[in-house]
Amino acid sequence: MTRISEMDEAAGTTRTTGRTALVELDDVSKYYGNVRALEGVSLEVHAGEITCVLGDNGAGKSTLIKIIAGLHQHDAGTFRIDGEDVRPASPREALDRGIATVYQDLAVVPLMPVWRNFFLGSEPRKGRGPFKRLDVDLMRRTTHAELLRMGIDLRDVDQPIGTLSGGERQCVAIARAVHFGAKVIVLDEPTAALGVKQSGMVLKYVAAARDAGLGVVLITHNPHHAYLVGNRFVLLKRGAMTGSHTRDEITLDELTRQMAGGSELDDLRHELAGGAP
Numbered sequence: 001m002t003r004i005s006e007m008d009e010a011a012g013t014t015r016t017t018g019r020t021a022l023v024e025l026d027d028v029s030k031y032y033g034n035v036r037a038l039e040g041v042s043l044e045v046h047a048g049e050i051t052c053v054l055g056d057n058g059a060g061k062s063t064l065i066k067i068i069a070g071l072h073q074h075d076a077g078t079f080r081i082d083g084e085d086v087r088p089a090s091p092r093e094a095l096d097r098g099i100a101t102v103y104q105d106l107a108v109v110p111l112m113p114v115w116r117n118f119f120l121g122s123e124p125r126k127g128r129g130p131f132k133r134l135d136v137d138l139m140r141r142t143t144h145a146e147l148l149r150m151g152i153d154l155r156d157v158d159q160p161i162g163t164l165s166g167g168e169r170q171c172v173a174i175a176r177a178v179h180f181g182a183k184v185i186v187l188d189e190p191t192a193a194l195g196v197k198q199s200g201m202v203l204k205y206v207a208a209a210r211d212a213g214l215g216v217v218l219i220t221h222n223p224h225h226a227y228l229v230g231n232r233f234v235l236l237k238r239g240a241m242t243g244s245h246t247r248d249e250i251t252l253d254e255l256t257r258q259m260a261g262g263s264e265l266d267d268l269r270h271e272l273a274g275g276a277p
């Protein structure tokens with residue numbers, strides 16, 4: 001039985017039956033005063049899968065992340081973690097439930113070494129009582145090993161994290177979440193500011209986290225990036241959900257068309273053509 005479902009997944013089929021989602025939003029809405037930031041949005045995040053959230057500027061992507069991360073609370077609908085109704089009141093609470101969020105403007109201290117940033121706020125110590133001190137060696141070794149495990153061979157973990165490329169910094173943040181036992185990682189447009197090669201590196205890394213059994217929420221406005229790694233695709237537009245598909249239900253072309261606004265794009269094409277001499 002297991003073998004068959006494994007083969008299905010390898011073939012890109014996504015099964016929902018009988019499995020409790022790590023994270024589930026059901027008909028969730030969020031208002032900022034009169035502004036409808038989200039209305040009636042539903043999604044599922046499963047272990048070993050990537051759920052992509054696609055949408056243009058102002059679609060509500062960041063709002064969605066903030067709800068999952070515990071930064072904001074939803075006004076309507078249901079938010080479940082491991083099948084349990086929740087309303088995390090702070091990022092700390094979400095993290096305690098296994099949800100780690102990597103924001104685009106990564107909260108790192110640029111001048112501190114990579115290993116220092118890796119352990120920021122959770123530094124292991126050695127010794128007892130007054131002799132207690134940071135276990136620097138362990139932190140160095142662990143950082144190097146964890147990055148290597150995900151395919152990044154950093155020669156010098158002592159270099160300031162500010163000297164790493166944007167893509168490498170995203171990868172360090174993901175490795176950190178994995179190391180500290182996250183069950184779900186939420187990534188806010190990790191490839192938005194990156195070129196082709198670095199985007200590829202980050203996506204490879206995201207896929208490695210998925211293969212390690214984590215559930216991933218990948219926010220992006222790039223359907224190509226989403227389709228390279230995604231199992232599920234949720235489309236948002238001005239706060240509303242305009243589509244929700246598993247991988248076997250949609251092609252890259254169709255995803256791209258829906259993302260581009262389909263008929264809107266055709267209208268624009270006519271308009272632009274009309275203006276040409």
Ligand SMILES: Nc1ncnc2c1ncn2[C@@H]1O[C@H](COP(=O)(O)OP(=O)(O)OP(=O)(O)O)[C@@H](O)[C@H]1O
Nearest residue numbers: 032035036037055056057058059060061062063064
């Ligand atoms: N704190 C806030 N107070 C009032 N309105 C807000 C607040 N945060 C977001 N909004 C509004 O909610 C809507 C959705 O915003 P959100 O930031 O979630 O979009 P987004 O998809 O992340 O966009 P972008 O791609 O530009 O980051 C927008 O109309 C925005 O102006």
Ligand SMILES: [Mg+2]
Nearest residue numbers: 058061062063
């Ligand atoms: Mg945003």
